[in-house]
Amino acid sequence: MDAHLICDAERRYPGGATIEARFEVPLDGFSVTVLFGPSGSGKTTVLRLLAGLERVDQGRIRAGGEAWSDAAQNIHLGPQARNLGFLSQDYDLFPHLSVYANLGYGLRDLEASARQARTEELLELLDLRGLGERRPAELSGGQRQRVALGRALARRPRLLLLDEPFTALDRPAQLRLRRELRELLRGLALPTVLVTHDRDEALHLGDRIVVLDQGRVCQSGDIQRAFDRPTDPAVARILGVETVVRGRVEGVAEGLATVAVGPARIFAADPGGLGQQAFVCIRGEDVAVERQGVAPSGSTARNRLPGTITTLHAEGALVRLSLDCGFPLECLVTRQACQDLGLVEGDAVTAILKAAAVHLIPHD
Amino acid sequence: MDAHLICDAERRYPGGATIEARFEVPLDGFSVTVLFGPSGSGKTTVLRLLAGLERVDQGRIRAGGEAWSDAAQNIHLGPQARNLGFLSQDYDLFPHLSVYANLGYGLRDLEASARQARTEELLELLDLRGLGERRPAELSGGQRQRVALGRALARRPRLLLLDEPFTALDRPAQLRLRRELRELLRGLALPTVLVTHDRDEALHLGDRIVVLDQGRVCQSGDIQRAFDRPTDPAVARILGVETVVRGRVEGVAEGLATVAVGPARIFAADPGGLGQQAFVCIRGEDVAVERQGVAPSGSTARNRLPGTITTLHAEGALVRLSLDCGFPLECLVTRQACQDLGLVEGDAVTAILKAAAVHLIPHD
Amino acid sequence: PPRRLAIAAAADLQFALVDLKAAFAKTHPETELALTFGSSGNFYTQLTQKAPFDLFLSADLSYPKKLVEAGLADGASLFTYSRGHLVLWVPKTSPIPVETLGMKALLHPAARKVAMANPRYAPYGKAAEAALLKLGLLEAVQPHLVLGDNIAQTAQFVQSGAADIGILALSLAMAPVMQASGRYVEVPLDAYPPLEQGGVIPNHSQNRADALAFRAFLLSPEGLAILRRYGFQAGGA
Amino acid sequence: MDWQAVRLSVQLASLTTLVLLGLALPLAYWLAFTQRRWKFLVEAVVAMPLVLPPTVLGFYLLMALGPRSPLGWLWERAFGHTLPFSFEGLLLASVLYSLPFMVQPLASAFAGVERGLIEASWCLGESRFRTFVRVIVPLSWGGILTGLVLSFAHTLGEFGVVLMVGGNLPGRTRTVSIAIYDQVQAMDYGPAARTAALLLGVSFLVLTLTYALRRSQRKPWTLI
């Protein structure tokens, strides 16, 4: 049986936009598919189509061989039958129920004690201790968002749909939650579709990405590939260009991690919690370039990667260099620096990069 | 007359937290005061106290000599009498009114033509063209947030209160709106209190900051000072440490800006729209350190700043160096690099920094 | 347990029936009277639907007759117990001297609102209208008329002062409350057709024996005497 | 067919509904938002007219409005005719009698308006009153409609009080429901049925129009 969610559907808002959703989501075991795109591009609509909250105007949605929606055959499975967790952008907490009751709402089938254990666990995970008896109106915005996330998780559904789950949180809380959420989802082998417009969040949590723009899917597939090779400039603009490569963690010693990316070794500060695999994120602004052959000075910059300039592209005040260092590396330098060194395409250069400036995102 | 909003008030939620708000907001002309703090720290409550939507349980709020709230004297001025613009975290758009009508809701005193001009202008500013006739239910989350922002702005009130105005927007839209909002507010000479948990947003938009934690103000005052000298580790943790200094823009040529920070000159990529003043943000990860006296190699790194190590502090896998380069500069290097160069406090070093890695935030 | 005799009685009988009940109980202690007062028209309608009444005392003989015609009651059980009398009634404080003016009182300037029962269906209303017509007063009085649903409501109109003068049943005018608060004069008997008040025992009566017994008691000298005390004068006497 | 009665009824029902709306809007607002401890007493009092049988209520009203009561006396002095048996008296009685039908749906609709929206309006400089007009009332549309329909229909069908206070005067206080009653009492079942059908028809038309109007005004709102 095909363990994929196959979405090939259209939703036309009367007097509004048309959203065309064509992509796949693996359903066998843990994986996070990120829906990424600017405001109004149709992310929420796609999620609602998946949830069965909007009817498909054309096309179909099939999950593991089962038809969820099919406009031609007039099939529309209700959300109840899809076994989902859905976190809406507006939270939609039940105002008449306490935080406890909101979290336990979908757990009718559980025994009281199991239900309580589950909700306690969620309160802990979501840093909501002591708020169990409150009503949603007595919570702050971020607390409400966390309760809504917990409620979607509680049932351990077959598919989790999260619409911008962390927007109302401060950065430290976001980081912590992302990490713990990914752990939890992996533990539950729970496939997830996540809407976000935060690139870091996408990279941290996502395995696959679906890039939306103006109601259409511009690109979808492995998140690495999308950041590597955006199919068109629109996608590149939406994603924000930066080097994002997957590497194998070779070792961690004294706070310094060594990651193999293709033939290259990259030293990076250990973010903690590294496993086998990690995304190596390098911002173009952080990469300096030297002519090859210059003697290395005693600087704290750890990484010196030999490579060649494949393309050279003026971008306003800056020049974007695409290097081939055994993996594609983007580098952003000022126009003046480029002129001073007289860089042209094909030149052999050394890319210089502080270990502390390499951003590792654990990804197992 | 004292053109300050002086808040010295407490709000005790029955069965919940107590929020103590003590800070000042200048009311004469344009300035942005940022309320910063983790989720649940009391930001929204403070804003609601200022708006007159919550009663002060103790203390008082005075604006330019006028008592807005005073628990002792049982004074409570309604929100109507305070002449504010308030964007709530839940948007609270009127569901029965079109986008046009929502934007024009507070503009009863304007003539129809002026009202229309104002709303058109806002639609333009907020990138909502063509959505004027829609109802809020027919908008995406980010579109709703923008309409709510526009509605708060429309009346050109005496004080603007914004509760996390950009959370639902994608990064490019955020950046654009921040820039344009600041321009607009300056043009209108509109003092603003802004809640955010995004440091970039705080730095981009804020002049002053009020840091909240667990219902108490930990620090308040000039945003530069707060980032320079957090009064305690809690504040530092909340703000996220990084070098943020104000500098004077000396010139821009060929995409490279020269900014004077104290005695030092820093080269940075021109973000566009620079005026006289800018925040220079330097992430510790981006600064490499060299022993002084080493001959400079022909690298694209533009900035070579002589300085001395004032403190040296191990932080997990990394070592944080505080340098004095005529201004305080934080530098984060791996422990190994630090050992290799044998750095100790008091050493004279050169900080190396790519121009492209210096983040300028225009700030006039 | 005592046998139950359910009686549906016209509203104007309520004062008289209290005494009648007491007197009847002396001779028939085993029978319990369950009295329901209301408009005769309603009772008629209800009896056509087998309302559980054993005896019907109407304000108007026409309703019992109709029941017989419809085959719902035995013609043999039909009886007349009284003839209704009309009076002109004004409150004690009224400036209208009914006693001296007689029927002309209706034309008195203070008689701005004249209350009477609805002539379309209330027996006393029909009689009152006939009287006004016969006396040539109808046209003059018409604009001042206010119509009560039944004779009891008509009495309330005047008694409350909302209407200035009313054409009521003698039985009501003799009720203690009315007697205490007003004055009245009888409408000449020859001005309206006899207001025959009669009753019948419906076929579905559950307690025909007691119904017959009560009818007999009502028509006995003792019964007729009590009726007379409340303004019901049998045989047009 | 008694067209006069129909016209009168529609007039009375419309006017009553209008007057009630005017009375109930502020009263319901107060009930929905006040924090007075004794509010529940007022709520109970408002519901009282429901409880007394109409004719009995009518009787007490007749006493209260009659020329012997202070109100009735004043009225007669001012207008030269008594309050009972007049259209104005009928109107007054109907308003009193139908009060809860308007107040209750309104108050519960008002209380259901999201607080955030009210606050948003205040922050945009609108007074409580204008917020009421511009936000609370439009968002309570369903409740207001319920109130209007219930009051109108109830007044149209009202009979006990009207009979008592109105005195069944053709053209002035004989409403169509009294006319039907008359016909039924007089056992004119044919005309009664026809008039009843007319009353039902007219009401049905009014109600249908009202609901159809709402249908077109509101977005369809369904559970998929």
Add this chain to the structure above:
Amino acid sequence: MDWQAVRLSVQLASLTTLVLLGLALPLAYWLAFTQRRWKFLVEAVVAMPLVLPPTVLGFYLLMALGPRSPLGWLWERAFGHTLPFSFEGLLLASVLYSLPFMVQPLASAFAGVERGLIEASWCLGESRFRTFVRVIVPLSWGGILTGLVLSFAHTLGEFGVVLMVGGNLPGRTRTVSIAIYDQVQAMDYGPAARTAALLLGVSFLVLTLTYALRRSQRKPWTLI
């Protein structure tokens, strides 16, 4: 004091309210959420019982329930007594008569529940029915209370229909409102006033309790 009548009235009103609640919950749900084009027709039909004067409605009901009607005939065969002039008949009539008082407030409250909350419940696996029970009903509390109070009070005060269909049989169908009516008709103003006061008192107590209960249940919700 006619305690029997009071007890009967309270019984009738309670039972009617209960039955109505059972009927109105699904009906109001349907009205609030259906998308059928002819829904407005049903809404109009539901409001109809309001429009006919009670005694006239009572007359037609009497005809419809009487032993000559199919329903009445069946009933008599099955239970050995006629439907009119019995408590059951009274209940049936009251339910019919008070239907709109329950349905309308309920439907408008249901329609006011935020769609997102309903959807959230579905997504948590709850069926429409259970969503109705767990989300829509609790959030429509105000409307349900309004419906309960209006129905209860209205049945308690009902008189025309009850008189016609019930036949004013002491102990069986003589409700307190009819008892008062009788007393007023008999010009026993003293007892009438006392019984009325009792009726008002009981109702007031019930209503007060209801509203006070709600007050304690709900968070205070005020405009500052």
